Amino acid sequence: MEYTVQQLARLAGISSRAVRYYDEIGLLKPARISSSGYRIYGQNEVDTLQQIMFYRELGMGLEEIHKILSSPGFNRTDALKEHRIRLLEKRKQLDVLISNVERSIAAAEGRISMKDNEKFEGFIRRALEENERKYGKEAREKYGAEAVEKSNQKWLNMTEEQYREFTALSEELIKTLKEAYNTGDPASETAQKAADLHRQWLCFTWPVYSKEAHAGLVQMYVDDERFKEYYDKHQPGLAEFLRDAVMIYTER
Amino acid sequence: MEYTVQQLARLAGISSRAVRYYDEIGLLKPARISSSGYRIYGQNEVDTLQQIMFYRELGMGLEEIHKILSSPGFNRTDALKEHRIRLLEKRKQLDVLISNVERSIAAAEGRISMKDNEKFEGFIRRALEENERKYGKEAREKYGAEAVEKSNQKWLNMTEEQYREFTALSEELIKTLKEAYNTGDPASETAQKAADLHRQWLCFTWPVYSKEAHAGLVQMYVDDERFKEYYDKHQPGLAEFLRDAVMIYTER
DNA sequence: TGTTGACATTAACGTTACGTAAAGGTGTAA
DNA sequence: TTACACCTTTACGTAACGTTAATGTCAACA
Known part of the structure; x- marks a missing residue:
């Protein structure tokens, strides 16, 4: 299936401006340009955009994403497997944050006491504590x-x-x-x-x-x-x- | 305990520039200023910063955080309970994303097939599909x-x-x-x-x-x-x- | 006691990833 | 043909800092 800018944007849940910006910086070029100058995206572009979304979800900058996607060694399946590991890590960190907020509630209600450094657990990788x-x-x-x-x-x-x-x-x-x-x-x-x-x-x-x-x-x-x-x-x-x-x- | 700019920043895992910026926009004012002009933060500020971090984690802009924190009805415990709910929702969404990446791997390896819209599940709240x-x-x-x-x-x-x-x-x-x-x-x-x-x-x-x-x-x-x-x-x-x-x- | 080095300060410009507005062309349903 | 919702490029605006510069402070060491 083929998509115009806004259709692709809606598919991925981002703005059409973002899609055009990705073209502008060379991150995601349309498959072709229609006779009237419209950007037309195809299957490959959909898959690439999915990759971009995963990397972005993991906090990566667009420039670095660009480097990765355009590197000769890039392999979609391997990348997806890497994403999976990263996302599982992210969930672990989220679990730490959730336990933090739960303990913070208990502390606010006077049931337990909390050290200052404990109040920031889960926001970053902390080992000092x-x-x-x-x-x-x-x-x-x-x-x-x-x-x-x-x-x-x-x-x-x-x-x-x-x-x-x-x-x-x-x-x-x-x-x-x-x-x-x-x-x-x-x-x-x-x-x-x-x-x-x-x-x-x-x-x-x-x-x-x-x-x-x-x-x-x-x-x-x-x-x-x-x-x-x-x-x-x-x-x-x-x-x-x-x-x-x-x-x-x-x-x- | 009292903290200087960098000590507080290190505690929370952010940059000292960020802490100063929060002061600049009135989001987090130091408890007092030392005789030599240093910002000194105390217990209340630590707790407020924790709140800021939670809201930020949930994707809120600093201006809106400011409004919430300075509103007369603000209650720390209630806010924490709200954070908990939001974080649990976020984890659910992350689980959708993880299932997405796992199905994408299976699709890339030819074990299953995937619709384009399925490839973006978990990135946003999607109901059209x-x-x-x-x-x-x-x-x-x-x-x-x-x-x-x-x-x-x-x-x-x-x-x-x-x-x-x-x-x-x-x-x-x-x-x-x-x-x-x-x-x-x-x-x-x-x-x-x-x-x-x-x-x-x-x-x-x-x-x-x-x-x-x-x-x-x-x-x-x-x-x-x-x-x-x-x-x-x-x-x-x-x-x-x-x-x-x-x-x-x-x-x- | 002077020097070092890691802190602190303000001021100001730079950056990323878009948002937003303007001015105009395109496609199709009524 | 007249809406109307799309498309285009150009260009300036914005959030949340990063970075650099110039300068002051403080504790420790020679």
Whole structure:
């Protein structure tokens, strides 16, 4: 079937101006021009417009869509499969948003309480929140609210790059710690390197460093289920091994 | 807790420029200005920004958000509940889109076939498609492809207003038909009015009107399960009653 | 104490994806 | 032939920021 500008627009649920604009920028050229100068679109154009709509739905700019569609490697079926994955991700994010709004309602009615950062969950990909939620409460109890407030502020000031550094450090810490665990000796060079990495890691979120607080924290890791779990899931016994290593590290 | 421009922006996952812009247009004013001229945001502002984010997620313009938030009747909890409903609707629509992309994949791989209008399901609220999907096939068989193609074109050219007229006519038809059904007489004035409404309704989608085709169609209503169901769901026996009324109408 | 570097400020122009209006040609139903 | 709803191009308008520039502030480090 063939379509004029407005017919195609109505089919796709967009304005005829948009269709003409897509022609103007070379994104979607009509199949042919009628004798009277009308744009006529055919089957291929319908399919291309569908592709455009999917990419647009996923927040892509028209210029980038253009590049993709006109690249020699473009494959319609593969693109559709990609769209499917993206849309499923989008639905997941929407579910997070819905849970956010539901918790916000509960908070507004005083049934639960909500942290400021929790209020924006689902709007963007957020990974930072782990910190305050998991470690915040314990730390507040053990080291007082003031230090935590400052640590809080530090998180806020962290740039994207610093954040990447931070997660890289986390990974290195776990890797080194597991390596050290295999030696079995918390006083070994590798274990002490792990303890130092743990100190560096702490310094990302702590306002000041003190050996006493460091030693106190790792003891807490062993005592508290949630902290223990984080380390032990990589290797059972890792939390205790870290405590032993840090104890030696802080006494030196 | 208090936040500077960038801290608030990072919290919400938007740019600091956006936060300043919201101040500029009066949408989100800081709680206070520091001695050095810095914008300082507090708890209320965090909550307001969350509201803004929800409305924005739902595609609302900043000006309208402004009006809503500053209206005297605004209630945060009610708004959140409204957001919840809207987000659930949005998820439904997303599910339609996902089913669309899945069917598009199947179509691209040749497993099924898809109509052009089906390719845009989920992108917008679409109700027109009912026609071609339900009546198209039968009509094509009985009256030939050419007439249907023209009818098809007519649908595409229908404006929003015409569409409303069309649906209003549908409703009036059903109402009148039920009323006539209660008289029991297909020759009654009400029944003949219903038959005439049915003719008008047909003329919306038919390229030309003929008594023969009209009579043929209503007979088809009775013979075909899906057509019959449409009328009978309002009132069992309605399809046959309509046929009888139209038979009398077309013979006059 | 001066310098660095990441923040903050205002001002102003740029960008994307169209909306909207103007001025005129086209197609068909009455 | 007269509506009327479509089509065309040209061109300026708009929303929601992005970006750049020029300058002030603050905490930390040498």
